[in-house]
Every structure is written in structure tokens, then in C-alpha cells.
Amino acid sequence: MGNLNKEIRDGDHPDITEERLKSTFDTHKMAAQIYNSQRAADRRNEITSAVLKIPELQDIKPLPFLSREEKVEEAARKIGILSEHLYDLVNVNDGAELYHLNNVVIGGEGNPLALHGVMFIPVLQAQATDEQKKKWLYRAMKREIIGTYAQTEMGHGSNLRKLETTATYDKATEEFVLNSPTTTSMKWWPGNLGKSTNYAVVVATLIINEKDYGPHSFMVQLRDENTHKPLPNIEVGDIGPKMAYNATDNGFLKLNHLRIPRTNMLMKHVKVEKDGTYIKPPHAKMSYSAMVHVRAHMNNTMAYFLASSLTIAVRYSSIRRQGHINPKEPEVKVLEYQTQQHRLFPHIARAYAFSFAGAETVRLYEKVKKDMESGETELMADLHALTSGLKSVVTYLTMQGIEQARQSCGGHGYSMASYISEIYGIAIGGCTYEGENMVMLLQLARYLMKAAKAVKEGKKVEGLVGYLSAPDNRHSLIDRTPEKSYDTYLKTFEHIARQQIFRAFDKLEKMLTSGLPHSEAWNKCSVELTRASRLHTRLFIAQAFARRVHDVVDFHIKEALDDLLHLHLNYELLDVASYALEDGHLCGEQMNFIRSELYRSLGKIRPNAVSYVDAWELSDMELRSVLGRRDGHVYENLYKWAQNSSLNRTDVLPVFEKYLKPLMMSARKNSKL
Ligand SMILES: CCCCCCCCCCCCCCCCCCCC(=O)SCCNC(=O)CCNC(=O)[C@H](O)C(C)(C)COP(=O)(O)OP(=O)(O)OC[C@H]1O[C@@H](n2cnc3c(N)ncnc32)[C@H](O)[C@@H]1OP(=O)(O)O
Numbered sequence: 110m111g112n113l114n115k116e117i118r119d120g121d122h123p124d125i126t127e128e129r130l131k132s133t134f135d136t137h138k139m140a141a142q143i144y145n146s147q148r149a150a151d152r153r154n155e156i157t158s159a160v161l162k163i164p165e166l167q168d169i170k171p172l173p174f175l176s177r178e179e180k181v182e183e184a185a186r187k188i189g190i191l192s193e194h195l196y197d198l199v200n201v202n203d204g205a206e207l208y209h210l211n212n213v214v215i216g217g218e219g220n221p222l223a224l225h226g227v228m229f230i231p232v233l234q235a236q237a238t239d240e241q242k243k244k245w246l247y248r249a250m251k252r253e254i255i256g257t258y259a260q261t262e263m264g265h266g267s268n269l270r271k272l273e274t275t276a277t278y279d280k281a282t283e284e285f286v287l288n289s290p291t292t293t294s295m296k297w298w299p300g301n302l303g304k305s306t307n308y309a310v311v312v313a314t315l316i317i318n319e320k321d322y323g324p325h326s327f328m329v330q331l332r333d334e335n336t337h338k339p340l341p342n343i344e345v346g347d348i349g350p351k352m353a354y355n356a357t358d359n360g361f362l363k364l365n366h367l368r369i370p371r372t373n374m375l376m377k378h379v380k381v382e383k384d385g386t387y388i389k390p391p392h393a394k395m396s397y398s399a400m401v402h403v404r405a406h407m408n409n410t411m412a413y414f415l416a417s418s419l420t421i422a423v424r425y426s427s428i429r430r431q432g433h434i435n436p437k438e439p440e441v442k443v444l445e446y447q448t449q450q451h452r453l454f455p456h457i458a459r460a461y462a463f464s465f466a467g468a469e470t471v472r473l474y475e476k477v478k479k480d481m482e483s484g485e486t487e488l489m490a491d492l493h494a495l496t497s498g499l500k501s502v503v504t505y506l507t508m509q510g511i512e513q514a515r516q517s518c519g520g521h522g523y524s525m526a527s528y529i530s531e532i533y534g535i536a537i538g539g540c541t542y543e544g545e546n547m548v549m550l551l552q553l554a555r556y557l558m559k560a561a562k563a564v565k566e567g568k569k570v571e572g573l574v575g576y577l578s579a580p581d582n583r584h585s586l587i588d589r590t591p592e593k594s595y596d597t598y599l600k601t602f603e604h605i606a607r608q609q610i611f612r613a614f615d616k617l618e619k620m621l622t623s624g625l626p627h628s629e630a631w632n633k634c635s636v637e638l639t640r641a642s643r644l645h646t647r648l649f650i651a652q653a654f655a656r657r658v659h660d661v662v663d664f665h666i667k668e669a670l671d672d673l674l675h676l677h678l679n680y681e682l683l684d685v686a687s688y689a690l691e692d693g694h695l696c697g698e699q700m701n702f703i704r705s706e707l708y709r710s711l712g713k714i715r716p717n718a719v720s721y722v723d724a725w726e727l728s729d730m731e732l733r734s735v736l737g738r739r740d741g742h743v744y745e746n747l748y749k750w751a752q753n754s755s756l757n758r759t760d761v762l763p764v765f766e767k768y769l770k771p772l773m774m775s776a777r778k779n780s781k782l
């Protein structure tokens with residue numbers, strides 16, 4: 110039958126092999142749950158193996174030792190080589206395969222085609238007419254041109270309706286005049302805009318006959334296709350180094366009365382006729398599709414970042430020995446400490462939960478995308494609400510989890526040899542991009558307040574907010590029913606979310622009734638509103654996790670996932686318990702029960718800890734972490750890694766003669782006086 114944990118190899122560190130031998134489930138079958146099919150999990154490993162056979166695709170040296178320019182060049186070099194091998198390595202129509210290939214070969218720090226794949230192509234697919242697709246999309250897919258999505262400006266990102274870049278229609282010439290009138294109107298932030306791309310979909314405020322029609326999308330050629338020089342009336346460049354993600358040239362763009370043909374406006378759903386007549390889209394927010402596309406996929410990318418950090422931390426914790434639990438016995442693996450388990454295991458459960466919630470979200474997204482092609486827009490509001498809440502909650506909790514993973518590695522976690530700080534830097538960008546988290550929580554809150562109003566008016570609501578109409582127990586049944594059921598936990602989460610949604614609703618209503626204008630009342634309630642959104646979203650995540658466990662057929666996988674779900678429900682409930690204690694839905698006795706279940710869960714998870722992270726099947730090449738090495742041989746490789754430091758090229762640095770020697774000489778002279 111072979112080992113259940115598929116990472117076991119001869120010569121590995123015995124401490125990590127010992128962990129893997131304890132596995133109660135087949136890690137490759139678990140990978141099928143994480144990546145949604147056995148075929149997808151197999152393909153990931155096949156792609157990794159194929160990449161390992163191509164020497165030019167390996168990192169020239171560990172990425173933390175590269176300068177920013179070298180990072181940009183290295184990513185571009187690999188993109189060039191990848192293009193030659195692309196069709197042999199992946200199915201280019203499969204986004205998950207492409208994403209995996211990118212993670213293995215290039216990693217998360219970015220590459221010249223990042224925004225091209227993530228936003229430029231999707232926006233053309235969703236918003237270009239057939240004729241426009243022929244002109245740009247097919248060239249973009251063949252990489253004859255490289256594009257990005259240029260929306261955010263120096264002065265405005267969140268509030269799209271106040272973008273300062275204008276696209277003024279000139280009926281006489283049938284052109285739009287694109288202009289950045291102020292410094293703050295410059296596009297600022299778009300990925301790859303700085304140096305890599307030669308085209309961009311620019312989002313600008315449409316003006317026809319002096320009337321403002323709001324943000325619309327326009328295709329703009331930025332650079333000459335042969336020389337790559339910026340075209341006339343265009344100023345473009347890089348915005349400088351960032352916290353992380355520095356292989357990517359996030360850029361600025363100033364448009365100086367640039368004229369583009371009328372047919373460069375993306376017109377699948379919305380139109381400006383030759384005579385300037387404006388024809389509305391079937392839904393006002395259809396042009397926001399590229400953002401929804403990324404938000405819908407972010408749960409999975411965040412789950413991946415979180416799982417990467419945890420793989421590093423859990424593997425390292427299984428070979429790191431420090432201190433004693435029993436003073437008569439040798440030093441223990443730090444993974445034995447309950448505090449270490451409490452620090453890491455709930456985040457493992459979250460990574461799984463985000464992946465399962467992500468799969469459901471992508472399914473809904475695909476449905477809405479298909480509907481939109483035929484002008485059907487009914488589910489757009491549901492998708493917008495769901496993705497707004499999830500992107501905010503998942504990015505925030507991912508941030509917490511990665512930082513805990515880093516701290517759990519002690520001093521070595523702080524070294525770039527762990528690579529966790531880079532993963533952290535990349536992941537936390539997600540709290541900001543695609544809609545600042547508070548802004549997006551407030552978008553979901555609008556949807557929740559509408560649902561709450563409907564319920565108050567005696568109407569029945571369904572779908573994602575159906576629980577607002579469902580019967581509620583005054584007291585939680587956790588620990589009060591003979592059978593062990595997750596339903597009691599989910600009902601408690603429902604109660605908490607429902608109470609908070611109505612609390613925010615009542616507060617808002619009270620202020621409105623007192624005569625406060627809506628926007629002011631909204632602002633004064635906004636902390637309560639964001640709380641409601643978070644609780645609603647955390648309920649959805651827990652439900653998605655439970656739905657997945659319910660559907661699993663394989664006994665051992667189901668059992669292992671069930672343990673994670675149990676940990677998740679107890680940990681998450683403790684995290685938000687104050688809401689349930691407030692109105693007596695939970696009592697002290699139940700809190701004790703939940704706490705003791707949590708501790709019991711940690712013990713249950715412990716033997717499988719390494720296998721839970723191994724099941725993500727993240728290769729050494731994609732983890733880029735000395736601490737997270739599959740074979741557990743950390744210490745000798747830490748020493749090897751440090752040899753890459755340019756400071757070690759000579760024993761004595763020039764700064765010694767220049768500064769340190771004079772400093773010490775003069776100090777010695779002074780002390781002789
Ligand atoms: C497997 C495959 C591959 C793919 C992968 C993807 C992976 C991604 C991760 C990769 C990792 C690293 C790569 C990094 C890439 C970084 C990319 C970052 C790119 C960007 O950041 S682009 C810029 C993003 N900018 C924003 O998100 C701006 C945020 N602001 C807004 O979206 C809007 O301004 C806002 C807040 C929605 C408000 O819009 P506004 O028009 O002002 O509307 P109102 O507030 O008045 O609301 C009116 C009404 O409209 C509804 N609404 C709003 N938006 C939508 C929507 N999209 N759909 C449906 N309905 C919408 C809103 O709910 C209101 O409804 P009411 O009924 O309440 O009136």
C-alpha cells in the first residue's frame with residue numbers, strides 16, 4: 110500500500126520522517142480536496158516535475174539576494190523561456206495550471222505578464238465586442254502585445270466615481286480625448302504599467318456633451334510595438350520599491366490630451382454612437398467585471414499564501430528542538446508545545462476553509478460570467494456581496510496567520526531564509542488591492558441592510574441571507590443536545606451574525622428617523638456595519654467548510670477533514686464569542702465546553718500536522734524557503750544560504766578602512782589621553 114504521506118524519502122531528517130509515518134490519510138488524496146479534483150492535483154505534480162527538468166527555469170540564486178532590477182530581469186528571463194515551453198508544460202486554457210506554473214517557476218513576486226493574465230485578458234473577454242476581440246484579445250492571448258488594467262489614480266482608488274482622468278467624446282472626429290488634468294489624476298499603481306506593458310485598459314470618466322457618465326473602459330496603446338518607446342502624449346514609469354512584490358513594475362501614467370478612436374471604448378455592454386448617443390449597459394456595474402474576477406479568485410490565492418507559510422512553519426517546528434516538557438527526556442520538537450499548536454493549527458484549518466469557500470465562490474463567479482454574456486444580471490448583486498466580504502475577511506485572516514507562522518519560527522522566521530516575510534508582504538497587498546477591505550465590507554453591508562429591511566417588513570429572504578428569515582433559538586444548543594452535530598455550531602454562528610446585522614440595522618434606522626441624512630447616519634454606524642459583514646462572511650466560510658466535509662466520500666479523508674472542521678468551529682466561535690455572551694445565547698459553561706473541545710482538537714490534529722501541510726504538495730522550488738524544506742535538513746542549508754550574501758565576498762569590507770577603523774582608532778587615542 111505504501112506510505113500514506115507521499116513526501117517520505119530516504120535520507121530525510123528523521124524527525125520529519127517520524128511525523129510523516131504517523132499520517133492517518135493519503136496526502137495525495139487530500140490534495141484532490143484542496144485542488145478540487147484528483148486530476149488537478151496530479152497535474153500540479155506533473156507540471157512541477159517537468160519544470161525541474163528544465164535547467165534554465167531554475168532560480169539563478171535565492172531571490173532575496175537579488176536587487177530590484179535583477180528581480181525584474183530574472184522574472185522576464187523566465188517568462189521568455191516559459192513561452193518556448195508553455196504548450197508542453199500546461200493546458201493554456203486552464204487558469205489553475207497556469208497559476209501553478211507561475212508559482213513554481215517565478216513565484217509570487219510578480220512578472221511582466223502578471224496583470225496581463227489576471228486582468229487585461231479577462232477585461233477584454235468580458236467587455237470587448239467581437240470586433241474588438243479580434244483586434245486585441247487574440248493578439249494579447251498570443252502575447253503579441255502585453256497589457257494591464259489602469260484604473261487607480263494617485264488621488265483616487267476606492268471612489269471610482271471621482272476618477273479625474275477624463276475621456277471626452279469629440280463628435281467631430283469620432284474620437285475620445287483622454288486627459289490627466291492634475292498630478293493626482295495620474296494613474297498610479299497598476300501592475301506592470303511602469304516598464305513592461307505596451308497597452309492598457311484605462312478606466313476614465315466618460316464625458317459626452319459635458320455630461321459625466323461615470324467610469325468607463327478604454328483601450329490605449331502606450332508604447333511603440335517595436336521600440337517600446339512611450340507614444341506621444343504619454344508619460345509612463347515605475348512608482349518605485351514597495352513592501353514586497355518588487356519583481357513587478359507597478360507604474361504611473363499621465364495622458365496629455367491623447368486622442369483615441371471612438372471604437373477603442375470597450376463596447377460589448379455599453380455604447381457611444383457616432384453622434385454621441387449613450388446606450389446604457391443592462392447593469393450599471395458590468396464594467397466592474399475585471400475587479401470581480403480577481404476578487405472571486407483571491408480566496409484561493411490567499412489560501413495558497415497561508416498554506417505556504419504554514420508548510421514552512423509546521424515542517425520547521427517538527428525538526429526544531431528546544432526545551433523540555435519532561436525534564437528527564439531530551440529536548441522536544443517545538444511542535445509539542447500547546448502554544449505552538451494553538452498558534453499554527455487553527456490557521457491550517459483556515460487555509461482549508463478558504464480553499465473550500467473559494468471553490469464555491471469561483472463556481473458562482475463562472476455562472477454569473479456566463480449569464481452576463483447573454484445580458485442576464487440577476488446574480489451580480491449576490492456575487493458582488495459575497496466577493497466583497499470574502500476578499501476582506503480572507504485577506505485579513507491570512508495576514509494574521511502568516512505573521513503567526515513567522516513568529517512561530519523564532520529568530521529564523523525573521524530571516525529571509527524563511528521567505529515568510531516575502532509571502533507576508535505579497536499577501537497583505539490583498540487587504541488593499543481590489544478594494545480596500547473596509548470599503549468592501551461596507552459594500553457587503555449595503556446588501557445586508559437591504560435584506561434586514563425586507564425581513565423587518567415581513568418579507569422572506571433567501572440564498573446567502575436566508576438565515577435572517579429562519580427561526581432562531583434563544584439559547585445555543587452547543588453542549589445541550591445528545592448528538593454531536595456541527596449544526597448547533599452553525600446555528601450559533603447564524604445567531605451571532607443575525608443579531609449583529611439587526612443591531613446595525615436598528616442603529617441606522619434610529620439615526621435616520623432622528624433626521625440624520627443617510628450618508629451621515631451610515632458613517633456613524635459604519636463600525637457596526639463592518640462587524641455585521643465580517644460575521645456574515647465568517648458564517649459563510651464555516652458553512653462552506655461543513656458542506657465540503659459533508660460531501661467527502663473517502664472515510665480517512667473525511668475523518669481528517671472532520672477534525673480540522675471541529676477545530677475551526679471551536680476556534681472561530683471563541684474568537685467571536687463575545688457577541689453570543691452579550692445576549693446570553695452562550696453561557697459560561699458552554700464557553701468552557703468550547704475551550705475544552707478546542708484543546709482536545711489540537712491534540713487530535715497534532716499527529717497529522719505535517720501531513721495536513723504536506724497535502725498542499727508545495728514543492729521546495731515554489732516554497733523558496735530553507736526552513737520549509739521538504740527533507741527537513743534546515744541547519745546545514747541555512748549556513749549554505751548565508752554564503753550567498755554579497756557581504757561575505759571578502760573578509761574585510763571597504764567600510765572598515767573608511768569608517769570603522771578611524772572610529773576605533775580615534776576612540777583608542779582618546780582613551781589613552
Ligand atoms: C485560476 C485563475 C486565475 C486568476 C487569478 C487571480 C488571482 C489574483 C491574485 C494574484 C496575486 C497577486 C497578483 C496581484 C494582482 C493585483 C491586482 C490588483 C488590481 C487592482 O487593484 S485594480 C483596482 C481595484 N480597485 C477597486 O477595487 C476599487 C474599489 N472600488 C469599487 O469597486 C467601487 O468604487 C465601489 C466601492 C464598489 C463603489 O462603486 P460605485 O460605483 O460608487 O457604487 P456605489 O457604492 O454607489 O454602489 C452602487 C450599487 O452598485 C452595486 N455594485 C457595486 N459594484 C458592483 C459590482 N461589481 N457588481 C454588482 N453590483 C455592484 C452596489 O452594491 C450598490 O448596490 P445597491 O443596490 O446597494 O445600490
Ligand SMILES: Cc1cc2nc3c(=O)[nH]c(=O)nc-3n(C[C@H](O)[C@H](O)[C@H](O)COP(=O)(O)OP(=O)(O)OC[C@H]3O[C@@H](n4cnc5c(N)ncnc54)[C@H](O)[C@@H]3O)c2cc1C
Pocket residue numbers: 224258259260261264265266267268297298299300354359538541542543544545546547548551
Ligand atoms: C500591490 C498592489 C497592486 C495594485 N495593482 C493595481 C492595478 O493593477 N491596477 C489598479 O488600477 N490599481 C492597482 N492597485 C491600487 C489599489 O486597487 C488601490 O490602492 C485600492 O483600491 C485602494 O484604494 P486607495 O489606494 O484609493 O485607498 P484609499 O481609499 O485612499 O484608502 C485609505 C483609507 O481610507 C478609507 N476609506 C476610503 N474610502 C472610504 C469609504 N467610503 N468609507 C470608509 N473608509 C474609506 C480606507 O478604508 C482606508 O483606510 C494596486 C495596489 C496595490 C497595493
